[in-house]
């Protein structure tokens with residue numbers, strides 16, 4: 001499940017009535033998903049995405065693993081070399097050099 005689908009499910013669980021006089025609380029919603037009520041509220045009302053593996057597992061979210069970012073551009077690469085870095089232009093490109101006639 002992705003975070004957007006989960007967010008919709010939590011919002012739906014919060015708004016669905018459980019009875020005429022009872023109101024669904026964030027704690028109730030959290031209990032339904034196996035997470036704290038505050039976490040359910042935060043997921044439903046903001047761009048928050050839980051990082052703790054236990055919470056992610058309970059919610060059916062994919063596991064996150066740390067990955068090094070490129071020290072040059074700050075992006076994540078599969079290759080060791082930075083693929084986004086622009087190569088430095090050759091300062092001698094297009095130049096014509098003069099050599100002594102004796103060398104020809």
Ligand SMILES: [Zn+2]
Nearest residue numbers: 070073082083
């Ligand atoms: Zn890079």
